[in-house]
Amino acid sequence: MHIPDGFLDQYTALATYGVSVGIIGYAIRRGNLSDENRFARAVTISAFIFVAQMIAWPIPGGTSLHLVGGALAGILLGPWLGILAMTIVLIVQCLVFHDGGITALGANLLNMAIVAVLAGYITYRTIVRTLHRISSIRKRFIAGFMAGWISLILAGTMTGLEIGIASIVLRRITYGLAVSLPIMSIWHGILGVIEGSITGSILSYIGFKHPRVIEAEVQKVYE
Amino acid sequence: MNRIIVCLLIVLITVSPLFSIYLANLVGYREPLDIVAEELRLNEVEFSWTPLKDYVIPGLPDWLGYVLAGSIGVGIIFVFGFIMRRLIARRIR
Numbered sequence: 645m646h647i648p649d650g651f652l653d654q655y656t657a658l659a660t661y662g663v664s665v666g667i668i669g670y671a672i673r674r675g676n677l678s679d680e681n682r683f684a685r686a687v688t689i690s691a692f693i694f695v696a697q698m699i700a701w702p703i704p705g706g707t708s709l710h711l712v713g714g715a716l717a718g719i720l721l722g723p724w725l726g727i728l729a730m731t732i733v734l735i736v737q738c739l740v741f742h743d744g745g746i747t748a749l750g751a752n753l754l755n756m757a758i759v760a761v762l763a764g765y766i767t768y769r770t771i772v773r774t775l776h777r778i779s780s781i782r783k784r785f786i787a788g789f790m791a792g793w794i795s796l797i798l799a800g801t802m803t804g805l806e807i808g809i810a811s812i813v814l815r816r817i818t819y820g821l822a823v824s825l826p827i828m829s830i831w832h833g834i835l836g837v838i839e840g841s842i843t844g845s846i847l848s849y850i851g852f853k854h855p856r857v858i859e860a861e862v863q864k865v866y867e
Numbered sequence: 868m869n870r871i872i873v874c875l876l877i878v879l880i881t882v883s884p885l886f887s888i889y890l891a892n893l894v895g896y897r898e899p900l901d902i903v904a905e906e907l908r909l910n911e912v913e914f915s916w917t918p919l920k921d922y923v924i925p926g927l928p929d930w931l932g933y934v935l936a937g938s939i940g941v942g943i944i945f946v947f948g949f950i951m952r953r954l955i956a957r958r959i960r
Binding site: 645646647648649650651677678680683684686687688690691692694695696698699700701702703708709710732733736737739740741742743745746747800803804807810811814815817820823824827828831832835 | 869872875876879880882883886887890891893894895897898899900902903904906907908909910911912914915916917919920921922933936937939940941943944945947948951952955956959
């Protein structure tokens with residue numbers, strides 16, 4: 645899902661940079677970085693997501709998938725620290741390994757570090773609060789699954805939106821959005837089942853072993 | 868840092884080439900974004916600022932380069948975290 649250089653026009657690139665820098669700046673202020681334990685946990689989760697993203701699961705038929713991990717970061721760290729953890733991952737990937745373009749870094753941050761994290765966090769919190777009657781393990785799996793799935797669909801759709809707009813501006817392809825939006829959202833809707841299963845399984849395990857670590861459950865009224 | 872997490876990171880880095888190089892070559896690596904790019908005739912601009920592009924280390928076999936690139940990435944994240952922690956602690960004091 646990392647957009648490379650050359651796929652976005654200058655307006656979309658600048659706009660997404662502006663929005664991302666603004667939201668990440670806000671996340672730095674709200675993320676409570678002075679809490680050493682939470683900060684150390686954020687760095688560890690960044691390292692885990694970085695490595696998890698390196699593992700591409702090839703799917704017979706010619707496509708592949710890797711964990712994005714935005715929902716996982718948001719649920720485990722809370723939205724602001726989750727955004728910062730994903731930001732670290734994406735900046736290292738872009739600057740050190742050229743995974744995603746430098747001109748598209750703003751868009752990639754917006755899709756994977758902001759939209760995916762916030763969507764995952766909100767979905768998880770809403771579902772956990774709604775499901776009262778089932779066991780904690782099952783509840784965490786269902787909420788984690790839905791959070792991972794929805795976060796991937798939204799991040800993929802956002803990517804499709806940016807590329808569709810850019811194709812109209814760059815190449816005057818008037819049907820750009822009609823192509824990019826359905827392809828990105830439908831494919832990520834299918835691949836999101838795997839993202840959701842991994843997110844749900846990790847959260848069930850962590851919730852069983854260390855339930856206090858899941859920030860999306862601990863926080864009463866988030867900052 | 869928890870010993871389990873260190874072991875998990877080592878295991879994941881070690882097995883990563885099996886999935887992302889061997890199996891990916893076997894079935895053909897193609898993300899949904901590549902399908903969109905093909906449909907809309909979008910081309911990637913070919914310029915690079917890093918010798919480690921696409922997790923490849925020049926002169927090394929792909930699988931070994933991939934493992935080392937993963938280790939370098941994790942190392943950079945932890946060094947960055949350590950520096951940030953020191954800076955924040957100093958600012959609080």
